[in-house]
Each structure stands twice: as C-alpha cells, then as structure tokens.
Amino acid sequence: MEDNTPSATMDMGAMVGDVIPELVLVIGGVIVLLYALAAPRRLQGGAAILALLTVAVATATTIPMLDGQETYTFAETYARDLVAIWAKLIVLVATAAVIALSLPWFRTDPRSGEYYTLLLFSALGAVLLAGATDLKQFIASMLLSSATGFVLVAYHRASRASAEAGIKYYLLGALTSASMLIGVAYLFGLAGSTTLSGLRTGLATSSGPGLAVAVALVVVAVAFKLGAVPAHAWMPDVAEGAPAPVAAFVTSLPKVGAFVFLARMVLVLPADGVGWRPLLAIIAAATMTLGNLAALWQDDVRRLLGWSSVSQTGYGLLAVVAVGRSDLAVPSLLYFLLAYVLANVAAFGVVVQLRGRTDRLAYSGLARARPILAATLTITLLSFIGVPPLAGFAAKLSLFAAAIEAGYSWLAVVGAVNTVVSIAYYARVIAPMYFDDLPGPVPVLSRTAGLAAVATGTAVVLAGIGAEPFFRAFDGIQLLPR
Amino acid sequence: MLTFAIFLPIVAAAVFALLPRRLRSQVEVGPPQEDPWASRLRLIASVIGVVPLVVLLGAWARFDGDGGFELVESSEWIPTLGVGYRVGVDGLSLPLALMTAVLFAVAIAYPVDLRGRPGPYYALMLFLEGVSVGLFLSLDLFLFFVFWDVSLVGMYFLIGVWGHGDARRSALKFFVYTFAGSLALLLAILGLYLATEPRTFDMAEIIRQQPLPAGGVYATLVFLGFLIGFGVKTPIVPFHTWLPPAHVDAPGPASAVLAGVLLKMGTYGFVRILMSMQPETFARFAFPIGVLAVVSIVYGSLVAMAQTNLKRLIAYTSVNHMGYVMLGLAAAGASIAGQDDAQALALTGATLEMVAHGLITGALFLVSGSILARGETYEMEAYGGLAARAPALTGITVVAAFASLGLPGLAGFVAEFQVFAGTLAVYPWLAGVGLLGIVITAALFLRMLQQVFLGPLPERWTGWPDLGWIERLTLGALIALIIAIGVAPALLLDMIDSFAGPFVGR
Numbered sequence: 011m012e013d014n015t016p017s018a019t020m021d022m023g024a025m026v027g028d029v030i031p032e033l034v035l036v037i038g039g040v041i042v043l044l045y046a047l048a049a050p051r052r053l054q055g056g057a058a059i060l061a062l063l064t065v066a067v068a069t070a071t072t073i074p075m076l077d078g079q080e081t082y083t084f085a086e087t088y089a090r091d092l093v094a095i096w097a098k099l100i101v102l103v104a105t106a107a108v109i110a111l112s113l114p115w116f117r118t119d120p121r122s123g124e125y126y127t128l129l130l131f132s133a134l135g136a137v138l139l140a141g142a143t144d145l146k147q148f149i150a151s152m153l154l155s156s157a158t159g160f161v162l163v164a165y166h167r168a169s170r171a172s173a174e175a176g177i178k179y180y181l182l183g184a185l186t187s188a189s190m191l192i193g194v195a196y197l198f199g200l201a202g203s204t205t206l207s208g209l210r211t212g213l214a215t216s217s218g219p220g221l222a223v224a225v226a227l228v229v230v231a232v233a234f235k236l237g238a239v240p241a242h243a244w245m246p247d248v249a250e251g252a253p254a255p256v257a258a259f260v261t262s263l264p265k266v267g268a269f270v271f272l273a274r275m276v277l278v279l280p281a282d283g284v285g286w287r288p289l290l291a292i293i294a295a296a297t298m299t300l301g302n303l304a305a306l307w308q309d310d311v312r313r314l315l316g317w318s319s320v321s322q323t324g325y326g327l328l329a330v331v332a333v334g335r336s337d338l339a340v341p342s343l344l345y346f347l348l349a350y351v352l353a354n355v356a357a358f359g360v361v362v363q364l365r366g367r368t369d370r371l372a373y374s375g376l377a378r379a380r381p382i383l384a385a386t387l388t389i390t391l392l393s394f395i396g397v398p399p400l401a402g403f404a405a406k407l408s409l410f411a412a413a414i415e416a417g418y419s420w421l422a423v424v425g426a427v428n429t430v431v432s433i434a435y436y437a438r439v440i441a442p443m444y445f446d447d448l449p450g451p452v453p454v455l456s457r458t459a460g461l462a463a464v465a466t467g468t469a470v471v472l473a474g475i476g477a478e479p480f481f482r483a484f485d486g487i488q489l490l491p492r
Numbered sequence: 493m494l495t496f497a498i499f500l501p502i503v504a505a506a507v508f509a510l511l512p513r514r515l516r517s518q519v520e521v522g523p524p525q526e527d528p529w530a531s532r533l534r535l536i537a538s539v540i541g542v543v544p545l546v547v548l549l550g551a552w553a554r555f556d557g558d559g560g561f562e563l564v565e566s567s568e569w570i571p572t573l574g575v576g577y578r579v580g581v582d583g584l585s586l587p588l589a590l591m592t593a594v595l596f597a598v599a600i601a602y603p604v605d606l607r608g609r610p611g612p613y614y615a616l617m618l619f620l621e622g623v624s625v626g627l628f629l630s631l632d633l634f635l636f637f638v639f640w641d642v643s644l645v646g647m648y649f650l651i652g653v654w655g656h657g658d659a660r661r662s663a664l665k666f667f668v669y670t671f672a673g674s675l676a677l678l679l680a681i682l683g684l685y686l687a688t689e690p691r692t693f694d695m696a697e698i699i700r701q702q703p704l705p706a707g708g709v710y711a712t713l714v715f716l717g718f719l720i721g722f723g724v725k726t727p728i729v730p731f732h733t734w735l736p737p738a739h740v741d742a743p744g745p746a747s748a749v750l751a752g753v754l755l756k757m758g759t760y761g762f763v764r765i766l767m768s769m770q771p772e773t774f775a776r777f778a779f780p781i782g783v784l785a786v787v788s789i790v791y792g793s794l795v796a797m798a799q800t801n802l803k804r805l806i807a808y809t810s811v812n813h814m815g816y817v818m819l820g821l822a823a824a825g826a827s828i829a830g831q832d833d834a835q836a837l838a839l840t841g842a843t844l845e846m847v848a849h850g851l852i853t854g855a856l857f858l859v860s861g862s863i864l865a866r867g868e869t870y871e872m873e874a875y876g877g878l879a880a881r882a883p884a885l886t887g888i889t890v891v892a893a894f895a896s897l898g899l900p901g902l903a904g905f906v907a908e909f910q911v912f913a914g915t916l917a918v919y920p921w922l923a924g925v926g927l928l929g930i931v932i933t934a935a936l937f938l939r940m941l942q943q944v945f946l947g948p949l950p951e952r953w954t955g956w957p958d959l960g961w962i963e964r965l966t967l968g969a970l971i972a973l974i975i976a977i978g979v980a981p982a983l984l985l986d987m988i989d990s991f992a993g994p995f996v997g998r
Contacts, residue, residue, distance in 0.1 A: 429671075441663075
C-alpha cells in the first residue's frame with residue numbers, strides 16, 4: 011500500500027501532464043473572464059491580448075509533445091498521440107488568427123471581454139474532440155464546442171441575421187445532439203464499453219441493423235460539426251449572419267476535432283458488420299455536390315464561403331472513407347485540415363478586413379484598390395479549388411490518392427468533377443475583383459485584421475510549397491493504440 | 493542553369509506585381525504613350541524575357557544528344573510522397589523549350605493595349621514564360637502538373653483583364669474546360685503514381701519501371717484520364733470548343749502564347765507521359781487516336797474555311813495543325829513491326845510541327861493583334877487592299893500564311909512532309925484523308941490574303957499605318973526562324989532525332 015500511493019500520485023501527475031495545453035486553455039479562459047468582469051469598457055480589448063497569450067502558452071506547451079511519448083491517458087479515454095497534437099496545433103494557430111481578427115471587429119462592443127472566454131472554450135471543445143477516444147469524452151467535447159458556438163454565432167444580439175443564424179445553428183445542434191446521445195447509448199449497450207478500444211473488442215462480432223442505426227446516429231451528430239449532409243444546413247446561414255470572425259472560427263475549427271474523432275471511431279467498427287465506408291462515401295459525394303451546386307448562384311460572398319465550406323467537408327471525407335485501407339488516409343486528412351483551416355480563416359479574414367462586405371459585386375475592382383487583400387482572397391479561393399502550389403493542391407492530391415488506393419476511384423472522380431463545378435462560383439468572386447472597375451472607396455477595418463488575413467493567406471502558400479515537413483511528420487501516424 | 497531560366501522570369505514577375513501603385517498602373521485608363529512607365533516597364537520586361545532564351549541556347553550548346561535526359565538538376569521537394577524538383581532536357585523538350593522562350597521574348601516585347609495596367613500585364617507574361625519553360629523542362633510529374641495548372645490560372649487572368657469582346661466569358665470557359673482536363677490528368681497521374689514501387693513522381697524512374705502494362709480496366713482508365721487531360725489542351729476534336737472564344741477574345745500576344753505554347757503542352761504531354769509511360773496501351777488505341785486526329789484536321793480546316801473573322805480563322809487552323817501533330821504521334825506510337833524508320837520520321841515530324849506551329853501561328857496571332865489595334869475589327873470583309881498601304885504587314889503575313897499552309901522552303905512544310913511521309917507507311921488511309929486538310933488550308937489562307945490585302949483599298953483605311961519598328965523587329969525574328977527552319981532544318985532535326993530514334997526503336 012505504501013508503495014502504491016506515490017506511484018498513484020505520480021500517475022495522476024503524469025496524466026495531468028498529458029493535458030497541460032487543455033488546462034492552459036481552461037485557466038486562460040477563466041482569467042479572461044475575470045478580467046472582462048473587472049476591466050472598464052475602454053480596456054475590454056485587453057481581454058484579446060490575454061486570450062492571445064493563453065493560446066501562445068498552450069501552443070508552447072503543445073510543441074514539446076511532438077517529440078514525447080504517445081499515450082492514451084486517463085484510462086484510454088483521451089489521446090495524447092501525434093494526431094491529437096497536430097490537431098491541437100492547427101486549432102491553436104487558427105484560434106490565434108481569429109483572435110487577431112476579432113480584436114478590431116469587437117472593439118466597439120462593450121461586452122467584448124467575455125467573447126474571448128467563449129472563443130477559448132470553443133477552441134478547447136475542438137481540441138478535446140480531436141483527442142477523444144471515449145464516447146463520453148466525445149459527448150462532453152461536442153457539447154462544449156456546440157454550446158459555446160451557439161453563443162458566439164449570436165453574439166451580435168442586436169443583429170437579426172446574427173440571431174437568426176444562432177437560432178438555426180442551435181436548433182440543428184440540439185437535434186443532432188439528441189441523435190448523438192441515442193447513438194452513443196446504443197453503442198454502449200452493444201459493446202458494453204465506451205472507450206474506443208473497448209468498442210473494438212465489444213463490437214468485433216456484432217453486426218446487423220442495430221449497430222448500423224447506432225453508427226448512423228453518431229455519424230449524423232458528427233456531420234453537424236462537419237457541416238456534412240444531412241446536417242449541413244446551418245453552414246451558409248452562420249457564414250452569412252454570424253460576426254465575420256466567428257464565421258471564420260465556427261465554419262472551420264470544430265471540423266478539425268470532428269474529422270479526427272470520426273476517423274478514430276470508424277476504425278473500431280467491425281470491418282464487415284456495418285457498411286460505414288459506402289455510407290461515408292455517399293455522404294461525401296452528397297456533401298460536396300450539394301455544397302458546390304448551392305454555391306453556384308450565391309451573390310453573397312459570405313454565404314458562398316459557407317457553401318464552399320460544406321463542399322470542402324465533402325472532399326475531406328474522402329480521407330475518412332480511406333482510413334484503414336490507405337497509408338495516405340490519415341496524412342491526407344491532417345494536411346487537408348491544415349490547408350482548409352488556414353485558407354478558410356484567411357478568406358473570412360479578408361471579409362473582416364473589408365468590414366464584412368457581402369455582395370459579390372461590392373468586391374469589384376478590389377485588385378486595384380487593395381491589391382494585397384484581393385490577392386489573399388484569390389489565393390484562398392484558388393487553394394479551395396486545389397491549384398498548385400497552394401496548400402489546397404497537395405491536400406486534394408493526397409485525398410484523391412488515398413481514395414483511389416482505398417478502392418474508391420469513383421469518389422475521386424466525383425471529387426474532380428465537383429472541383430470543376432466549383433471553379434464557376436469561385437471565379438464569380440475572383441472575376442469582379444480583377445476584371446471590373448472600382449465603384450468607390452474601399453474602407454478597411456484595421457491593420458491587425460489585415461495582417462492576420464494576409465499572414466494566414468501567406469501560410470497557405472508556404473504550407474503548399476513546403477509540404478514536406480508536414481507529410482514527413484504525418485507519415486505512418488496512427489489513430490489508435492496498437 | 494535551367495532552374496535559372498525557369499525562375500528568373502517568375503521572380504521578376506513577383507517584383508513587377510509588387511511595384512508601387514504609381515509605377516504599376518496608371519490612375520486613369522488612357523493610351524499607353526501617355527504613361528512613361530509603361531514603356532519603361534516594357535523595356536525591362538523584354539530584356540528579362542530574353543534571358544531564358546539565352547540560357548536555353550547555352551543549354552543547346554552543351555547538349556550531347558545521346559538519348560537520355562541531360563543537364564539534369566534535381567533536389568528533394570516532398571520526398572515522403574516521392575516528389576522531387578527535377579528538371580532536364582532531351583531532344584524532345586529542348587526544341588519546345590527553345591520555341592517557348594522565343595515566342596515569349598517576342599510576345600512580351602510586342603505592343604499591346606495595356607488598359608492602364610502595365611505592371612500586372614508584364615508580371616503575368618513573365619510568370620507565364622517561366623511556368624511554360626518549366627513545364628517543358630520538368631522531369632517530375634508533380635512538378636509538371638504544378639506548372640500545368642498554374643499556366644491555366646495565369647492565362648485566365650490575362651484573357652479576362654486584357655481581353656476584348658466577351659473576354660470574361662471566354663476566360664471562364666477556357667479555365668473551366670482546361671481545368672476539367674487537368675483534373676482528369678491529375679487523376680491519371682495519381683493512378684500511375686499509385687502503381688509505382690517505390691512510389692515516385694520521377695518521370696525517368698516511371699519510364700524505367702513501366703508500372704502499368706497494357707490491359708485491364710485500371711490501365712485503361714489511367715490512359716483515358718491522360719487522353720482527356722492532354723486532349724482538351726491540345727485540343728483534339730471533340731474537346732476543342734473552348735479554343736475559338738479564348739483565342740479570339742485574348743489580347744494578341746496572349747493568343748500567340750496560348751496557341752504557340754499552351755497547346756503544345758498537350759501534345760508534349762502525349763509524348764513525354766502517355767507514350768513513354770504507357771506505350772503498350774497507347775499502341776492499342778493508336779488507330780482511334782489517328783482517326784480523331786484526321787477528324788481534327790479536316791473538321792478544323794473546314795470550319796476555318798467558313799470563318800469571316802480573321803482571328804477565329806487562325807484559331808481553327810490551330811485545331812487543324814494540332815491534328816497533324818496528333819496524326820504523327822498516333823503513327824509513331826502504333827505497334828507496327830518493321831516500320832521503325834517511318835515511325836521515327838512521323839515522331840520527328842510531329843515534334844517539328846509543334847515548334848513550327850508555335851512560331852507560325854504565334855506570328856499570325858500577333859499580326860491579327862496589330863490589325864485589330866489599327867482597324868478595330870477582325871471581320872475580314874472590313875478590309876481590303878492593305879498591301880498598298882502596309883507592305884511590311886503584308887509581307888510578314890504572307891510568309892506566315894504560306895508557312896502555315898505548308899509551302900516548301902518554310903518551316904511548316906518540313907514538318908508536315910515528315911508527318912505524312914511517316915504516317916503513309918503506318919496508316920496510309922488516314923494519311924490520305926489527312927492530306928485533304930492541307931488542300932483546304934491552302935485555299936482558306938489564300939482567300940484570307942486576297943480579302944485582306946488585295947483588291948481595292950476602302951476609303952477609311954487610306955491612313956492605315958504600317959507596322960512600327962518593334963513589330964517589324966519581333967515579327968521579323970519569327971519570320972527569319974520560320975525560313976531558317978524551312979531551309980536548313982537539319983540543326984533542329986538532329987536534336988529531335990536524338991530523341992525520336994531511340995524512342996521508336998525501343
């Protein structure tokens with residue numbers, strides 16, 4: 011007994027050591043909240059600085075983990091593996107960019123301090139989701155991510171659009187949460203365990219409609235986070251109505267966690283018991299097709315970006331379909347998330363810097379008035395299309411390769427056809443910027459926002475040309491304990 | 493050294509794009525001569541545009557022609573995926589890269605309506621030059637595809653901003669069509685890549701491995717991907733519909749580059765990738781491809797015959813001429829025993845036709861740009877009798893047109909002769925039908941010359957200015973090369989033979 015006690019505390023210490031970045035986010039979020047309560051209105055912006063500091067510390071504590079031992083901590087309910095660490099890094103970097111975009115955007119809002127607490131907790135939700143290897147953990151992180159997301163989307167409480175987006179987001183979220191809870195309960199009942207490794211052994215022999223229904227219910231819940239069919243409908247409304255920095259955040263960051271969890275979960279399903287590969291393949295095809303077709307006629311750039319975000323989810327699902335069959339699947343998924351999140355934040359960043367202008371034709375002549383902003387937006391859109399050497403190209407290349415290798419060539423072809431379709435609407439934004447003349451002056455928001463947008467846009471280029479370090483780091487990466 | 497030829501223009505393009513607004517573009521749109529910076533930028537861009545040509549001439553001087561890739565420069569890029577930065581030359585890529593550099597040097601210097609935005613225009617032209625040269629020199633499928641796609645984006649903006657007529661629509665059509673082709677290409681490249689062991693995008697290694705033997709659905713699908721990808725770009729009928737609007741609405745130098753260089757990327761891809769990496773599969777489909785080539789020849793020339801718009805006419809003759817190239821390639825790639833010499837002849841002819849067509853059609857599109865700048869329309873019936881007013885314009889157009897219709901002593905003849913001589917031994921019937929194209933082309937060019945340059949001079953053109961000195965110099969250089977290749981093709985043919993002989997004899 012006397013020997014056990016110190017080792018038990020050491021174990022506890024080691025386990026806490028596995029989640030230091032998460033703890034930093036929690037504590038930082040609380041500090042920001044206390045600051046926001048105490049600080050006078052004119053100093054509310056300081057909360058953003060504190061939030062940035064929090065993210066910086068969290069990042070600094072995450073980076074050493076890249077060289078550390080991969081473990082599945084807290085009784086295998088939470089992963090500290092490379093996938094989770096990379097997902098964490100992507101989320102943290104993007105969060106930092108979003109904070110930089112939010113600072114000028116919310117400057118006139120008297121309550122801006124609490125906003126950053128919500129933002130940090132929402133990022134925490136995405137991070138926890140990426141690390142979840144347990145269904146209960148999955149539920150908790152989904153709810154944390156959603157609950158904060160609802161408030162963030164409706165943060166402009168005086169704006170009808172913002173409130174409308176918040177309500178739509180909330181209603182769909184509540185619905186899918188129900189389906190998540192039922193699905194998880196069902197899985198628990200079938201497998202007798204909630205950890206993913208427990209599910210693997212518990213479900214090994216099960217098959218039949220019960221399992222399929224349970225999996226489908228959970229997939230629907232994840233689809234909500236991903237903005238995938240059939241729970242995609244909130245995406246364009248949120249992109250259009252939410253405060254622009256929030257739109258940047260909510261349309262991309264939760265996906266990081268959701269994609270990683272989905273990839274982990276499908277891996278423990280019995281290979282033959284349930285046709286999850288065809289199911290996800292159909293969802294992928296439907297998501298990209300619907301997203302692209304709906305985006306075709308959008309004249310609102312933010313709505314268009316929202317639909318484009320839906321279609322990008324469809325491409326990303328190619329990797330999940332290939333999980334377990336192609337060595338490229340997980341690397342392509344992580345690289346895609348990196349490329350997508352950067353480009354999405356940069357695209358919305360330009361919108362923020364342009365004070366949230368929405369009409370496609372309001373971007374006319376931007377190339378002359380604001381050449382760097384126009385170039386940034388163009389780069390992000392071209393990266394969505396997958397034009398080399400931007401990050402989106404290597405992402406699409408590896409996604410298609412993974413799908414082909416997994417025996418889903420038809421899905422890669424669907425992806426290629428969709429890419430062609432997508433050119434049409436991306437060009438509808440690019441063309442006025444370059445081919446039309448300027449209707450009037452172009453006011454911008456602030457230097458900080460511009461810098462954040464341009465910096466993330468530059469990162470899209472750099473991550474594309476310098477793809478090697480990422481692919482080397484992602485090579486042979488595992489989703490679950492062996 | 494080759495890397496320098498690729499990246500100097502690209503770096504210069506970045507500098508041009510980032511110039512301060514005052515230098516980059518005028519505040520008000522107006523005639524270019526009002527803006528002193530426009531002509532200065534043109535001069536700088538022209539000088540930079542010539543550098544790749546000089547570098548490539550140096551490469552030619554050091555070129556041995558012993559069959560393999562030479563002057564290779566390589567380094568790792570994404571080794572985890574088997575991607576490398578690899579460039580080099582052989583008897584196929586060097587002539588095309590040289591032609592590309594010549595045409596760009598000329599096109600950049602050529603006067604054009606800049607719409608008050610000289611900086612971005614020259615940035616795009618230089619960028620396209622680097623990218624196009626890079627495409628022909630790359631020895632890595634990934635790198636090849638990067639250049640391939642990026643060239644589309646550059647051309648999209650060039651047509652959209654500086655084009656005329658329904659430029660935006662044409663630009664979009666061009667972009668969507670060719671990007672669709674390039675995605676087919678991408679899937680095919682991936683299919684090929686996944687079959688290699690160890691995985692690599694290295695062209696030389698894939699050619700050595702021959703990872704996809706003929707037969708089977710997989711190999712055929714990969715082949716089809718390549719066929720569509722390259723076929724759209726070439727273009728082969730029925731994938732050609734993007735071409736006429738893009739060519740017509742693009743500014744003159746951009747049309748020259750589009751027809752002269754970008755179309756060659758398709759035919760070059762056929763040889764460099766499809767015929768080298770899936771030769772057996774190509775041989776199986778050589779005859780249908782030959783048939784499509786003949787359809788392109790005849791259809792292209794017939795439709796060109798029906799045009800009243802000068803530029804559209806030239807655009808359709810491109811479809812016709814690329815048909816000759818494809819016919820030669822089909823003959824060269826067919827599996828016919830004992831016809832190695834004829835097949836090598838067809839391949840040499842096809843390659844030379846790529847070079848010749850680039851120079852000739854480049855010259856014709858530049859001329860049509862000059863005509864538009866003076867007469868503000870491409871409709872041929874608006875013109876007549878220009879020979880009396882503009883001897884230089886007339887002379888240059890006549891030589892280029894005769895070269896295009898295959899007059900002996902000019903570049904087009906040598907190429908077409910070899911294509912047909914080679915094809916006759918392999919597919920005599922196809923060659924016979926294809927000859928019709930030459931006849932029709934001759935008729936349509938003569939009719940065009942007659943309508944525009946002969947006959948009575950309309951009243952409104954009595955003040956028609958002849959070509960300026962820059963136009964004379966640049967077009968003169970192209971014409972000199974066209975004549976030089978026609979009179980003394982041996983220099984170029986030796987270089988091409990060093991590739992074609994071993995290729996067919998393999």
